[in-house]
Amino acid sequence: MTAGLRSVRGVAHAPGRLTRLLILGGVGLVFAVPILAMIEFTLRRGLVGGYDFQRWIELFQNGLTGEYAPVLVALGNSVGLAVGTVVIVLVLLVPTMLLVHIRFPRLRRTLEIVCILPISIPAIVLVVGLAPVFSVLARFAGSGVWTLAFAYGITVLPFAYRAIHANLDGVDVRTLSEAARTLGAGWASVLVRVLVPNLRRGILAGAFIAVAVVLGEFTIASLLSRVNLQTALVVVSKNDPYSAVILSLLALFAAFLLLLAIGRLGTERRRPARTPTTLTPTTPTSGGDQS
Amino acid sequence: MSHIQTPPVQQKTVVEFAGVAKRYGSHLALTEFDLTLQPGELVALLGPSGSGKTTALRVLAGLESCDDGRILINGDDVSGLPTSRRDMGMVFQSYSLFPHLSAGENVEFGLRMRRVPAAERRERAAAALALVGLDAHYGRFAHELSGGQQQRVALARALVTRPRVLLLDEPLSALDAKVRVQLRDEIRRIQTELGITTLFVTHDQDEALAVADRVAVMRDGRIEQVGTPEELYTRPATPFIADFVGLSNRLPGAVRHGFAEVHGVVLPLLDPSHADGPVRVFVRPEDLTLVTAGTPGDAPAGMSLAGIVLVSSFLGSLRRTSVQLEQGGTVVVQHDVRDRHQVGESVLVRFAGAPVPVEAVQDLAAALPRRPRLVR
Incomplete structure (x- = not known):
């Protein structure tokens, strides 16, 4: 009963879907805006205007030498x-x-x-x-x-x-x-x-x-x-x-x-359980005190 | 099953604590501690919190060093040996399974440390798990097992290396009542089956009395009395034992000419040589019976005291009734559950006449508890 009440209360206090999306979106923007700005900067074609991958291509064409x-x-x-x-x-x-x-x-x-x-x-x-x-x-x-x-x-x-x-x-x-x-x-x-x-x-x-x-x-x-x-x-x-x-x-x-x-x-999952095949499983009651 | 073998029968003492002392700063946790464990014996260390029982077990395991005295195993002094080389199995109070290993791998751990080949390891681990009824749980992790199952795996893990001594440090205290009794009986069955010498630390006297061949009651770092459960219960060596083991009524009385007298009722003494004078008398609740006052042949004169029922508690297989005595004070009587007495009913409390332990006091007033109580 107590657990039930607690979970109901927990659900009642949990932020709604819209609130969660807003929070997630706000935090995402904080991280995304500078990165997007950096990407946009590298794609600019200078005074000509417009965007292309020329600077990326040039950098890697030379194999990062020189x-x-x-x-x-x-x-x-x-x-x-x-x-x-x-x-x-x-x-x-x-x-x-x-x-x-x-x-x-x-x-x-x-x-x-x-x-x-x-x-x-x-x-x-x-x-x-x-x-x-x-x-x-x-x-x-x-x-x-x-x-x-x-x-x-x-x-x-x-x-x-x-x-x-x-x-x-x-x-x-x-x-x-x-x-x-x-x-x-x-x-x-x-x-x-x-x-x-x-x-x-x-x-x-x-x-x-x-x-x-x-x-x-x-x-x-x-x-x-x-x-x-x-x-x-x-x-x-x-x-x-x-x-x-x-x-x-x-x-x-x-x-x-x-x-x-x-x-x-x-977070790697644990290895699958292995049980020696030579054993005969016991009856369900043998484990005793599963609680 | 055949891999958990009975250790060879030895006639000599397996474990001996000889004058062991352990200090933590200025606190003396163990002092002049002497105890021996015979082959195949289960000895319980019983005592209140802080009495030093867990310290004694940890000193034996090598988890604590002793400041004085010696620990002998099969006659060899192991006081200076590290834990890993003492060859003991131990089950802890808290769940101690390695969380990153399955039940089977946990049981295999000790064998791995001893470089046992993998095939034999798996076979012996499976046999050990079968011994505790968990062979179908070989691949489960600790978080997939109940508390009782975890302690069973811990027991299998402790036994699989065929240790010289099994140490149990309050292994049942974290379990609920029903599982505790189940596992307690299981531990005793396995211990008897394997004949392994075992030291069992507990603060639960029911547990100690139920499973142990002998019980050592500790107080302030010393052993107060060692004996069979029956000896401790019926012939407590000191007032502390009488007070600590089992339930007792404390009644004010006096010793005269080798007998104890409580409000005119004369009782034989456990120690007839006790000096005359005021004493506190310990009477077991089961050594008292209740008779409704005024019924024919209610109680022989001189062996009963009149009183009024204060409260009666139903405890399943028995009943405990508190009676306010006419002379003052309260006693608790344990009786058949079918005998019912109403609150306020006049009754006679009849003494069975069993020999009683007593504790000398300065005067009768001191013998009177400030609040009459049943001590446990």
Whole structure:
């Protein structure tokens, strides 16, 4: 009865179809207008007027060589940085969060503050602080673009933390790890075979956010004089704004595909159940207490 | 079924806690904890919340370290061994199935950790699930199973590796009453069938008394008494046991010359050597009977007290009636469900004369509970 009342009340408070469409349409417009404007911009025929695909064709006819070649290098840098950042964040953050959750629950609040802190620090302030660190780092590890992954690891920390934390709260990791240990699993097996599979959604969400942040990052790379996709696009836009916008659109599309792929991984259906064929099913009452 | 084999019969003690102590900061969770489990025995650790029973089980499992004392399994000191190498099966209070694995894969997990070949793994997992009546649920995931079924799978998972000891940490407390009783009996059946040495932690005395060969009642990190369920119920070693195990009426009285006296009714003592003086007397509700006052041969003089019925509760197979005694105070009488007494009816409460435990008090006023109550 209570459930019935609750559901009736829930339906009564749910927005109507028109309201939902309006909200969806409004949000969709916010995202669509800039993208459509970018597409429209790349199709313009300049002073002649009208639209065609000439600029798209020209860009790809040349195979992104010559003046656009640095963009490809920058894209490679950004993808490498994204992978590096994801590895740094996940390898450091996931075990740390699990350790704090299982063994040191009193440190949860401290860890949260530490992880959330970078969101309140403007990129320019971060760079001012990081510059001396990077100058020291350059002496030992060189000044390759990959070193940016350490700075990006800090900037994506709040987002990755939130994504994993939301998943972690819904899983009784302490009991699961204890159950696995009593069954003979060492800590590595507990992590790989039990905890990570159950935190997959949070980890994938964290990884996606890290990738998205890194692919779109400009300030830190620019101020530390490193080349990534965004800094390369700015350079291109100074000579050829049309090509820069086309490349930006392609980057957006790639990020969209990445989102879809990660979303598919996160919601992948479980494998179909397999039952050993040698067994004879028991009578329906054998299961006992289905409730 | 043949894969869940009975462990070889051993004459020596399987589990021994020897002077185990565990501290959490300044709190002493276990102190001078000694307990042995014999082969094939089911011992229940019973006690109120915070008495240390789960800590004892977790120390045995290696999930907590002990600060003092030793844990011996089959004579070997395992105090320093990590959990994964103690070879124990454990069922937890909360549902602990791995959500990303099917029931069968959950049961296979322990075998996988022991590098058992895949074919044998599947066969043994299926046999273990058959043992708990869930062989048709091999491919189901935890969210597709009821709470009772999840705990059965957890039991199969704990048993499939043929552990030296089975640990049950309040495995029934999250289940509803009917399923709890079903699974309780099932656990006992399987435990007896396999002859596996088992430590069962519970705060539910009915559960402990129903399934255990022996019950260890804990209080403040120590074992207060260990004995068979009958011993605990009929011969409680301390007032705490008398108070905690089963239901008891607390009545003010006095000990004189080896007998307890309650409002003129003289009762034998469980411990006849108890010193004379004011005491609190514990009388089981089933050791009292009700007789309507004024009926012929209503009760022998000196073995009954007059009173008025306050309330009578129907409990299905029996009835409990509260009686306000003329001398003051209230007693609860447990009797046949067919004997009905009206509220306000004058009755006689007859004492069966069973030996009673008592607790010494400073004076009779202290023996009187502020609010007469039935303790459980």
